[in-house]
Amino acid sequence: MLRSHTCGELRKSHVGERVTLAGWVDKYRDHAGIVFIDLRDRYGRAQIKFNLEDNSNTQKEARGLRHEDVVQVIGEVVARPDDMVNPKLATGEIEIRVNELKVLSKSANPPFLIDQPDLPNEELRLKHRVVDLRRPELQNAMMLRHKFTKIVRDYFDRHGFLDIETPILGRSSPEGARDYLVPSRVHPGCFYALPQSPQIFKQLLMCAGYDRYMQIARCFRDEDLRADRQPEFTQIDLEMAFVEQNDVLSVVDGMIAEVLKTLKGIDSPVPLPRYTHAEVMERFGSDKPDMRFGMELTDLKEIAADCGFGVFSKTIENGGRVRGLVAPQAAEKYSRKNIDALTAFVGDYGAKGLAFFRVNESGLDSPIAKFFTEEHQKAIIEKMGAKPGDLIFCVADKASVTSAALAALRNRLGKELELFDPKAFSCLWVVEFPLLQFDAEADRWVAEHHPFCYPHPDDIELLKTDPGKVRAQSYDLVVNGYEAASGSIRIHDPAIQQQIFDLLNIKAEEAERRFGFLLEGLRYGAPPHGGMALGLDRWVMLLCGYDNIRDVIAFPKTQKAADLLSGAPSTVDEKQTKELYLELNLPEE
């Protein structure tokens, strides 16, 4: 070993010991006669000092050290004088009086400093990810990510789950996200698809009798990126046989309680609260509400239908909805200009306007207040539970637009008005999603979750009469407004599976061709089963308190799905494409 201790572990109890440390030069303070260096590794930092009297040659060499040089030092742990203790450092009570110095590797001048006060722009950080990964924030994220997966693996192991790997090279399936494809050399013209999730394979494992499965699985989806979406990401994937919905939710309730307790010291309720999809859509306008704060939506149908404001009354007449929310004590905080910005903001979600009222002692103050009688104003205030100083926002539109716009507005106002503790965790289940959604453009039904989702037992008959009303035995776990997990009870009956394929307009021949291996698995004695997948990257992001998943992934990709470090994706030699029988057909410049 090139070191006897790490840079973070030395304490007063080590005083007098001769130690060998190795690490990176974090900071240097050269006083000519004495040189201080903060030596860094992932365990922490320690101050090493080079005194002229101790070893003049070593001291001279130390004066030439610069940021990010890698060195090994041998010296004695000494206590710092009382007035020289650095309370900011865990090792601040001691320092190492160095006799011997070995430069293991001299660093070129780094593109940015590890602890510079303003973070360099992300493009530079991604290009020089090796340097970036030395930053304590990223090191903490990687360490927390490791602890998280360890807790999860141990938890599922204790509960009898088997960790089984599924293929990365699979077959392309219809529906769902765009696949990443891998051309086959051995089968000219054929392609593998990288898995969007191990969905079908884990169902087959259930059929095969591996009744509790889990895997930390890499998944790939060739869709546009977001702050919380990467083209390759990691799921904690699990599946259980001989279970009902409540059994799956209970197992994960336990896992989450353990994770939050161990990593954050938080006691989370067991079981976690459960809400139906219909309820959260009505109360929050979103299927992933951030419940760290209230500000629920209010329906204003009766008042809107009766009032003199044409935009409201006509919307109701045409079958739309008028809904609103109350921003507490925001009347003074938002100028007309601020509100115009909010109006533009909800415009992104399809809202054609944003009505607002400032609440005062006598009623409502607004450019449109004149369209509302004193009774209407009182009714609005009462219905919405508003108080003087509050600011009311309303959207009149078709139902889906009022939901999307107000949900986005609610999230934005919640942040801007600091209505919640950013360190809090709010976890909840949303259950009973609709099974299907009608795609007007394609003129057909599409699966809301995926085509293997078991319908709610009370709604099986509706499949024939009113498919849009069928609820699924599916569930999402929502954490602080993020979809943190998703799953369902699966169909284990080939006849019902066939019925769903029919509804989705997947022909028997096509279903056989593309999912034949699943149907085949279901044919020879399939146990009732269900499971879910948790978004590992999102969980780590939330546990770290970060707002994008790139900061919890060692080597993430940019919004254009490029790896700035390695230069992927790249062109390849013609020899390679020839071997794969591929010819490029690039668009004209």
Next chain:
RNA sequence: GGCCCUGUAGCUCAAUUGGUUAGAGUACCGGACUGUCGAUCCGGUGGUUGCGGGUUCGAGUCCCGUCGGGGUCGCCA
């Protein structure tokens, strides 16, 4: 594909209404300094203002195009 933000020294930023030789802090280089911990003090090097056009007597600044990065809508079973 749409909308928005963004690109100036190695890094973080500034530069008035379009107007002199594009500045500061930090890093880096040289010098001083034996108790610093964002060390301090003195001096110095460092610029294709992402790239390409255009308008103008004059462009970091205005216009058009383009490339990169970020946010978001669509998209993401």
